[in-house]
Amino acid sequence: MRRPVLWIGLVLIAALTALRLSDPAPLSVVRLAYFDWLQRMDPREPAALPVRVVDINEASLAQLGQWPWSRDRLADLTDRLAEAGAAVIAFDMIFAEPDRLSPVRFTEDPALSKFLNSSITPGDLLALDTDRSFAEAIRSAPVVLGIARSGRQDDPLATPKSGVVLVGDTPAEALPELGPTTSLVPMLAEAAQGIGALSVGPDSNGAVARTLPLLWTSGDALVPSLALEVLRVYLGEANLTLWQADGVPGTAGKVSVGPHEIPVSQNGRLWLRARPEDPRSYIPAYEVLTGTTPADLKGAVVLVGTSAAGLLDLRTTALGETVPGVAVHAQAVEQILTGEHLIRSDFAGAVELLLFVSAGLIVAASMSLSGLVTAVITGGLATVAIAGTSWAGFANGGLLLDATFPLAGTFLLFSVLALYRLFVTDREARMIRRSFSHYVAPEVLSEIERGGHEVALGGRNRPVTVMFSDIRNFTQLSEALDAEGVVTLLNRIFAALSDEIITHRGTIDKYIGDSVMAFWNAPIPVAKHAESACHAALAMRSALERANAEPGVAQVRMGLGLATGIACVGNIGSRERFNYTAVGVTVNVAARLETACRSLECDILASSTVRAAAPDFAWLPAGSLGAKGVSGRLDAYVLVGDPSLGSTPAFSELLEAHENLLQALASGRDPASDLSKTRDLARGFPGLTRFYERFPDRVGDF
Numbered sequence: 001m002r003r004p005v006l007w008i009g010l011v012l013i014a015a016l017t018a019l020r021l022s023d024p025a026p027l028s029v030v031r032l033a034y035f036d037w038l039q040r041m042d043p044r045e046p047a048a049l050p051v052r053v054v055d056i057n058e059a060s061l062a063q064l065g066q067w068p069w070s071r072d073r074l075a076d077l078t079d080r081l082a083e084a085g086a087a088v089i090a091f092d093m094i095f096a097e098p099d100r101l102s103p104v105r106f107t108e109d110p111a112l113s114k115f116l117n118s119s120i121t122p123g124d125l126l127a128l129d130t131d132r133s134f135a136e137a138i139r140s141a142p143v144v145l146g147i148a149r150s151g152r153q154d155d156p157l158a159t160p161k162s163g164v165v166l167v168g169d170t171p172a173e174a175l176p177e178l179g180p181t182t183s184l185v186p187m188l189a190e191a192a193q194g195i196g197a198l199s200v201g202p203d204s205n206g207a208v209a210r211t212l213p214l215l216w217t218s219g220d221a222l223v224p225s226l227a228l229e230v231l232r233v234y235l236g237e238a239n240l241t242l243w244q245a246d247g248v249p250g251t252a253g254k255v256s257v258g259p260h261e262i263p264v265s266q267n268g269r270l271w272l273r274a275r276p277e278d279p280r281s282y283i284p285a286y287e288v289l290t291g292t293t294p295a296d297l298k299g300a301v302v303l304v305g306t307s308a309a310g311l312l313d314l315r316t317t318a319l320g321e322t323v324p325g326v327a328v329h330a331q332a333v334e335q336i337l338t339g340e341h342l343i344r345s346d347f348a349g350a351v352e353l354l355l356f357v358s359a360g361l362i363v364a365a366s367m368s369l370s371g372l373v374t375a376v377i378t379g380g381l382a383t384v385a386i387a388g389t390s391w392a393g394f395a396n397g398g399l400l401l402d403a404t405f406p407l408a409g410t411f412l413l414f415s416v417l418a419l420y421r422l423f424v425t426d427r428e429a430r431m432i433r434r435s436f437s438h439y440v441a442p443e444v445l446s447e448i449e450r451g452g453h454e455v456a457l458g459g460r461n462r463p464v465t466v467m468f469s470d471i472r473n474f475t476q477l478s479e480a481l482d483a484e485g486v487v488t489l490l491n492r493i494f495a496a497l498s499d500e501i502i503t504h505r506g507t508i509d510k511y512i513g514d515s516v517m518a519f520w521n522a523p524i525p526v527a528k529h530a531e532s533a534c535h536a537a538l539a540m541r542s543a544l545e546r547a548n549a550e551p552g553v554a555q556v557r558m559g560l561g562l563a564t565g566i567a568c569v570g571n572i573g574s575r576e577r578f579n580y581t582a583v584g585v586t587v588n589v590a591a592r593l594e595t596a597c598r599s600l601e602c603d604i605l606a607s608s609t610v611r612a613a614a615p616d617f618a619w620l621p622a623g624s625l626g627a628k629g630v631s632g633r634l635d636a637y638v639l640v641g642d643p644s645l646g647s648t649p650a651f652s653e654l655l656e657a658h659e660n661l662l663q664a665l666a667s668g669r670d671p672a673s674d675l676s677k678t679r680d681l682a683r684g685f686p687g688l689t690r691f692y693e694r695f696p697d698r699v700g701d702f
Contacts, residue, residue, distance in 0.1 A: 004424075009364025009417055013357055016409045020353055031402045032210060036318040038394045043319055044275040044340050050300035051334050053282050053326055054081065057307045060286040067311060070101040071130040073289065075137035077304070080288050082141035085298025088234045090144040090226060092198060092305035092313075092326035096182040102130040135187040144194035144229050147181045155180035158218040161194045162232050168244020174251045174267045178216035178223055196229030200315070200328060209315045209328045211269040214255050214262065215242060226303075227332035231257050234301055242268070245346060263341050271342035271400065272328070273335045274317040281330070282307075303330050344400040355386050356406035360413050367417045379414050383407060459570020459583075464519045465533040465562060465610065466587050467506070468594035469497060469540065471514040472557035480554075490514065493556055496543040504536035509581050515594075519582045522569040530564045530613030537562060537604050538642055541686060561593030562606035562639070564613050585630070592627035593636060600698075601690035604639040611637045618646035620658050620688075623701030640685050654681040661695070665702040671695070 020027065054077070061067060074091075081089050138145075147158055158181045166172060178197055189195065197216050200209055216223045224232065224240060232240060235258035245253035251266035264270055285304070305326020306313055313325040335341065345351070359382035366375040386406045393399030471477075471493060478486045494511060501508055501518045505526050509517040518536075520529035537560050548555050565586035572581055593605040600622060611619050618641035624633040645651055657678040664671040675695055682688040 003368070005417055005421060006364055006368040008420060009360065009367065009413060012413050012416060013360040013364065016360070016412070017353060017357065020349075020356070020405055020409075023349075027405060030404050030408075032208070034402060034404045035210070035400050036208065036320070038391070038400070039274050039318045040320065042395055044273045044335070044338075046275055046278045046281075047334060047338050049334050049337055050087070050297075051281065051330055051337070052297065052300050052302050053324070053330050054285050054288055054302055054304045055282045055307050055324065055326075056285045056305070056311075057282075058309070060284050061308055063286045064289065067306070067308070068101070071095075071099040071134040075130070075134040077285065077289055078134070078137040078141055078143060080291070081297060081302050081304075082137075084288075085296065085300070086141070086302040087299045088142045088144060088230055088301050090146070090194075090196070090230045090301075090303045090329070092146055092226060092303055092329060094146060094148055094182050094198070095185050095188050098185055099130045099134075103128040131185055131187060135185075135191040138188060139191040142233050143192050144196055144226065144233055145184060145188060145192045146196055146198040146226050147184060147223075148198045149178055150180050150182045153180055156183055157181065158195070158197070158216075158221060158223045159189070160218075160221055160223045160229075161192065162224055162229060163239040164215065164222040164224075165239050165241045167241060168253075169249035171242050171244035171250070171252050172215070172217060172222060175215050175217045175222070176213050176267060178218040181218065181223075194229040194233045195223075196226035197223050198226050198325070198329075200325070207316055208318060209272060210318055211265070211271055212328065212332050213268055214264055214270050215240070215252075215268045225329070225332075227329040227336070228255065228257060230301060230303070230329070230333055231260070231336060235260075248346065251346075257336075260336050260339070262336055263343050265344060266346055270332060270335075271344055272318065272332060273340050273342050273398065274319045274321075275331060275334070276319060277321050277323055277327070301330075301333055303333075305329075340398065342398045342400055348399075348401055352402050352406055355389070355403075356409045359383070359386060359406055359410040363410060363414050364417065367414070367421060372418060372421060375414060375417070379410060382410060386410070459568045459572065461566050461568050461584075462522060463529075463565065464521045464567045464569060464582055464586065465530045465564045465613075466567065466582060466590040467501070467516075467518045467520075467533055467537065467560065467562055468591045469516045469518075469558060469560045470594050470597075472559050472598065473555075474514040477554050477556070489554065489556075492547065492553075493544070496547050497540045497558075500539040500543055501536050504532045504539065506533065506536055507580075510579065517581075517587075519567070519569070519587075522582065523580065528613075530562075530610050531617075533562055533564075534606070534610065534614050534617050534639060535642065537639060541603060545686075558603050559594050559597030560604045561590045561595070561597065562604070562610045563587075563590035563593060564607065564609040565589070589627070589630055589634065592625075592630055592634065596625050596627070596634075596636065599694070600636075600638075601694050602638045603687040605636050606639055608635040608637065616643035616646060617641065618643075618651050618685075620655065621662060623662075623698060625701060638687065638691065640687060645685075650681075650684065654678070654685065657681050662702050665695070665699050 056067065064073070078089060158178060178199070181197075184195070197213070199216075200212055212225060212227065214225050214228045216225070222242070228240065237258050241256040242252060243254045243256065245251040245266055248266065252264050252268040255262045255264055255268070262270060303326050305324050307324035314322050315325050315328050316322055317328075317331075359379070362382050363375055363379045366378040387403050390401045390403035393401045477489065481489065494516065497516055498508055501516070506518045506520050507522060509519060520526050520533045526532055540558065540560065544556060544558050547553065563586050565584075567582040567584040567586045569582045570580070572579060572583070589607055593607060597603060597605050602622065605622060606619075611617075617639060620638040620640055622636040622638050625636050627634050640646075640651065657674065661671055661674040661678045664674045675692060679692045682692060
């Protein structure tokens, strides 16, 4: 019954593997949450890098007025940042339309133009155009502006400032499509040194910013993200390079800008290595505009954005912190500069499946072959190995290896198999244990359980060695004792004899009054079962001698019969109550030999088949016996001792004298002298004290 456990395990492994290959949304959500947990356990440490965020925060809006600000104020902000030494200035905001607060707009608005002096023309107000002022400030500083997906098909495609060199076989095919974008005021777009995409999506990651597309396609052009464009301008590079993934045409592998090589996913996404928010990296915009900037910005990368809640540019990082959208780009810039990247290998899914399948096979095999305890131990070790591999990969190399599916899949597999074993397989094992626990040795019982012995009615023929043992003088003893004393005596004798049977891998069939029936080679195979039975018989003789030597104990004698042959072995009885036993001629022979011990005055008799199967023991021929219920006569042998006794000179001398006695009986000559000699030699051997006294009456047996 252990094989179904393995098959069920294999089917579950296959089903869970198919589930992982389909990768439904719940698995993806759990996997991403696990990656977030890894980052929370070991976040990127803040680095001493010249990356700052000029924040249009609530305090700035309170001091300088509500958003949007006039672009002459943004021009002033740009000039002040350039004067402070900023190496590059990036605006995480969109300038899609001319400034509605510019004085030039007065001439275009009929409601306002009627209040202008008729002599004032639009040209006269040109010097007050805030867009022109902002464009002039941008032109005089290294500024990067942003664009975003517009969602309107009639909007223009992006026109990037950077060039992109492609290395490999069509690596841009897998990049996300930016599509039509928000336009830039032409004079601003012309003045800027760089243009980058502000969008973080499209993404299936939900509201958490976990990845950032570094490059987008827009028609025939490739548009960099704001963070990547900032780095290009900061490093003074004209071009970016997109590399194909190794051996996979049509996919991205990495992006390089200057000396920095950035690993990306196949669709060009950078996995963001989040760090805790650092208030020191933020400078309120009003401090810059009022001249109270506390820090020197010489050589710094400055990104201008907003954390004001009303402007709806807030994101959640993998660390669970809510940050302004500009901080996502700022952290991406820091990550690229430090080189602390996260790597989600294209083959990570295959590795995760391999971990699950390996752990699943270990658990299924352990559960099938060894049982629940071993499965718990091996499953625990597999769990530690999976979790340890995932953590070590992340902590030492930023490798994102999902442990949730291998762990959850292995646990589910273990749970199903454990329940199956509890309600099916182990229920049968408990039945087996109840059936055999009192009749076989513990190690034999374990072998029966491992072998999955069928507890059902029926039997089958197999070679066995059968033993019957009987207490000789039990009637006289029971007459001298009360009922309680009889039970105590039987328990003491049966305990001593049964222990030897079980020790020598025998199966106790039943207790019949003052008799014990046992057999070998069932329910599990026993190599050289006849020899094991002979050793058990001799050990039972010694155990009885030790019991008789105890002071104040009634003296007990034993008769024991052994036979080897074919018997039908199995469960016999009704479906509600049955017994594991053996039936057949071999059983009858053993029973008749045990009965013959009484008339032959010996303690252990065996059939010729036993002697043939265990020839090295010390045997003495006991003649051919007539037995009730057995056709023909039985060649019987007295078991005197084990092979070590059988090889001694003393036994050889006895055996020779015994054979001379048998020849005298067979030839009809007077056996008196041979009998006397044999009887004298037999005095030093167990079980033969009265054996030769019956020989004169047994001439017919020889």
